[in-house]
Amino acid sequence: MDLPLVLVVDDEVRSLESLRRTLDQDFEVLTTTDINAAAHLLEDNDVQVILCDQRMPEKSGVEFLKEVKERWPDVVRMIISGYTDAHDIIDGINDAGIFQYITKPWHPDNLILALKAACRLSALQRENELLAVELRMAPDAAGNVIKKRREGLRKSCSFDDGIIRAPGSPMDEVCKSLSDIAPYSLSVILHGSSGTGKELAARALHYGSPRWERPFVVENCGALPDELLESELFGHRKGAFTGAVADHTGLFERADGGTVFLDEIGETSAAFQVKLLRVLQEGEIRPLGSTRTRKVDVRVVAATNKDLEEEVKAKRFRADLFYRLAGMIVKLPDLKDRPSDLPLLIDSILTNAMEAMDKPVKGVSDEAMEYLIAYSWPGNVRELQNEVHRMLVRGKPDRWLDVDTLSTHFLQAGTNGARQTPMSESDADFESTLSGSLKDRVEALEAKVISDALIEHRWNKSKVARQLGLSRVGLRSKLDRYGLENVHPISRRAPN
CATH class of the missing domain: 3.40.50.300 (P-loop containing nucleotide triphosphate hydrolases)
Known part of the structure; x- marks a missing residue:
């Protein structure tokens, strides 16, 4: 299956290379630091999406994309910038027909999702053009479609x-x-x-x-x-x-x-x-x-x-x-008041995301589902969509989406009752343990630092040991001492 062709225009070489490394697994990527070269690339290639930096030496990204709109109207246009000037955004929407305005610093997962949405829009535009041709050639058949x-x-x-x-x-x-x-x-x-x-x-x-x-x-x-x-x-x-x-x-x-x-x-x-x-x-x-x-x-x-x-x-x-x-x-x-709906919603969102990203997985594991159901979802269904998309990006094809694909704050929140452990205690709960002798207080603080590091690195003990300046043996000893060795294990089991 051919990958969508994306053109990235940025005059900063390091930024351009960073964008290429982020995108080249999901897209065929053309890059250039020069607007004139970008115009030649658009002439010679069937580009679906252009991602252009706003601050360019020759002219602004909005000015260039306005030209792109006139010469290559089917190319979906996106701006990336570290400056969120309202005038630039309005000009981009009104004059250049910008599909999306990406702000720096950008998150790789969010950037990939935005470009996939842009590529989907390009594909739909082409389908509509074909449908319009069909309508002219065979109006009755097209009307039925x-x-x-x-x-x-x-x-x-x-x-x-x-x-x-x-x-x-x-x-x-x-x-x-x-x-x-x-x-x-x-x-x-x-x-x-x-x-x-x-x-x-x-x-x-x-x-x-x-x-x-x-x-x-x-x-x-x-x-x-x-x-x-x-x-x-x-x-x-x-x-x-x-x-x-x-x-x-x-x-x-x-x-x-x-x-x-x-x-x-x-x-x-x-x-x-x-x-x-x-x-x-x-x-x-x-x-x-x-x-x-x-x-x-x-x-x-x-x-x-x-x-x-x-x-x-x-x-x-x-x-x-x-x-x-x-x-x-x-x-x-609110979504927190619909716990019985969550598995069905997650399954529907994941099915659509797998199709959009062309990345099949087996589903969400029981272990990960427990965390998702226990979460309060202040952002409701929109937050749920974002998290499922992130899980799919982090997961491996044809595998279960397990706890290691969840965002850190889900692990910190834990689940109701069964998973209330030292790792999910509030700061107030932690402070209440700081009593007794100096030795007891130091050990309580050490246990908290280690548990926070485990959550941050999703129980990757090598990374935790490096961050804390410990050997693997030293870390294992402290995990045993504080009863953290088997707390919140990342299960690899699939749903029953």
Whole structure:
């Protein structure tokens, strides 16, 4: 199987070599320190993704990628930079069509995942081009293909197949509420912590409604300032503001007949809330810079991690907009409240990740699963996805993903009850042991240092011994003395 071709452009040789070493196992990598040479490489090679440093001597990365967009629009464009200037990011998104902005210092696992996503986007773009050709050549056959794909998408987003859960899951009540209201055009507020799956629930609501054949569009209201947010949702006319070089159709107009999902609605300003309220009341939009209004028929699903009723009481959110949006309020539970769902979610995420990374493994071992189930998951499903992806990157093909593939903080957290050992005690618990004679206190401190080092190096005793300046024999002696030899062993067993 051919590897995706990635072009990396960076004027710093050491940085370029570091990127090459990180990427060359998963991609075919071309590198250059010169923008002009990069243009020649794009002419001569079928590059799928370009990763360009922002600070280049000839011109900025955004300026170069703007040229790439014009000459090679099918190449997915990414920027890497140690400077997170908001103006650069906005220019990159608007002018150069940047897919992702990678900040330095970058983490190898995250960089690989971002590039794999970019390569997947490139592949999808090419599939769509072929489908467009097929549509022109054989419209009836192509129409059937599109219909089947849409029906498949609808099934994958259904309450039964799209929202993964075990029997008796807290998500059962959520799905029942959404299913009951799906046929009607009432607005809905989805309330839940970040990463609980509010967008997935909104998609299930859309595809379970009579609007399912019309567009479903998404906008994160907390990510843009008012003017840009208004432009994205309602559109603008050429010349409406600096940078408006052409007419722009807003998401409300694009989604006519369908559903608009407004994420992080609680982050909007009072001024924008007034404009959104008018649109919802009148059922019409007026693009920025235009004197004419346009009728739209959309269903609005809003999401927030804030308690909007409390925000209304505190006068941070308009009461009239809240009641316009709150046709129904559905609360999504945190992942820590769904322990029975975790094995099914992990299996689904891992299956998709194996396909995306082309890296098959046998699954997650019982030992590692215990740690994952015991964890509190403050980042919810999004954090779970990231951890499963990291485990797959660290794991070996055709093997079980075991405890040694887990991130360190999972090992430090331990599991409830059975695994509460000196290695997972809190600092307060540790301090309570520092009593008695000087010898007792020194030994308690020594045991803590050794146990922390074991966790950090995932029980690789050679690395622990080197870090602590001990011989293997000396380390083994101390492990025996403090009862650490058989604490938290990294099991190699597979699930039963």
